[in-house]
Amino acid sequence: MEESTTPPQPAEATSIRFNPYALNAARVYDYLGDGIDVFPGGREVGAWLGIAPGLRAAMRANRDFLIRVVDDLGRRGHDQFVDFEGGLPVRRKLHQTARAVNPEARVAYVNNDRRVVVRGRELLESPAVAVVSGDVRRPDAAFNHPVLTRLIDARRPVVVIAGAVLHFVTDEQAAGFVRRLRARLAPGSKIVLSHACSDDAMACPGAATPLALRSEKEIAALLEGCELEEPGLVEASRWPEPGPAEDGATAMFVGGVADLNAYGFPGKC
Numbered sequence: 001m002e003e004s005t006t007p008p009q010p011a012e013a014t015s016i017r018f019n020p021y022a023l024n025a026a027r028v029y030d031y032l033g034d035g036i037d038v039f040p041g042g043r044e045v046g047a048w049l050g051i052a053p054g055l056r057a058a059m060r061a062n063r064d065f066l067i068r069v070v071d072d073l074g075r076r077g078h079d080q081f082v083d084f085e086g087g088l089p090v091r092r093k094l095h096q097t098a099r100a101v102n103p104e105a106r107v108a109y110v111n112n113d114r115r116v117v118v119r120g121r122e123l124l125e126s127p128a129v130a131v132v133s134g135d136v137r138r139p140d141a142a143f144n145h146p147v148l149t150r151l152i153d154a155r156r157p158v159v160v161i162a163g164a165v166l167h168f169v170t171d172e173q174a175a176g177f178v179r180r181l182r183a184r185l186a187p188g189s190k191i192v193l194s195h196a197c198s199d200d201a202m203a204c205p206g207a208a209t210p211l212a213l214r215s216e217k218e219i220a221a222l223l224e225g226c227e228l229e230e231p232g233l234v235e236a237s238r239w240p241e242p243g244p245a246e247d248g249a250t251a252m253f254v255g256g257v258a259d260l261n262a263y264g265f266p267g268k269c
Contacts, residue, residue: 058252059164061237062194065255066163068239069192070094073159073257074101078190080158081107082148084136085165087116094161095129106151110134110142136165137173139180154264157188164253166222167196167212174222182225184264191226194236194255195219216254226258 070081079102083094086109095107106128111117112135120131130151134142143154152158160181166174181191198213214222220233231240236255 058236061235062164062253062255065194065236065239065253066094066161066192067097069255069257070097070159070161071101072240073190073192074098074105078157078159079105080152080156081105081161082110082142082152082158083107083161083163084110084134084139084142085112085168086161086163087111093124095124099128104128108132108148108151110136110145110148112136136162136177137169139177140184143184154185156186157190158185159190159192160185160260161192163192163194163255164196166193167214170212171214171218171222175224178222178224178226178260182260182262182264185260185262186264187262189260189262191223191258191260192255193219193223193233193258194253195222196252197254198252219254223258226260229257229259232256 073081074097079098081094081098086094095105095109098105098107107130109120109124109129109131110133111120111131112133114133117131117133124131128151130147132142132145132147134145134148142148143152162177166177169177178191181189196211196213197216197219216233220228231238233254233256236253239255
């Protein structure tokens, strides 16, 4: 935690006790990635799914991709970031990367799991960092959240991070998320996207969170109206310079950065 001051807390999350045994996508990501608290529930899910070493490497490559993108965009002058469904806090946090480049950077984390929100508030919040309840399926509600609106100025460019999240929603919900960002945010805003990629269907029996894998072409279609930056959608471990994949990392995740071609204005939406 960087500072001790905490923004006002809406009642919706403060009454929720954090349950380390509740099993969901955030907990599995925590287990596979670089989580601070590898909870017993995460270990059990990992064992139950028979997680392969390649998947763990791909998850970490995805996290490395997000860190590199935030660093790059920060060096290009972006200082407002909204991370949707980033999950439980990890050791290498996006706000630390953003603020290492620009100490004035502001970061909001949005998550639909209220237990994750509680844990995030315990560990992350400061005057420049907020954790709020919200859902990628309802981006307007997230951007209208009073804590987020106090932190993020939508009249200026915003970087929206959708890292490994849109494969948990339908095609219409995923495309609708991007459309609403374009209609709401200021010109110059960006979207950072990473997505599980496969031409084959995959199911996770009994999983609380459905998984919808898409082909690279289908993922690109979600960004209709946006302008992908070079090198486009590539294997997450290879961004921004396509080249050999890291050991153990596969094309399970592709990632890219796009200009939203946003046209929103304050009070319009």
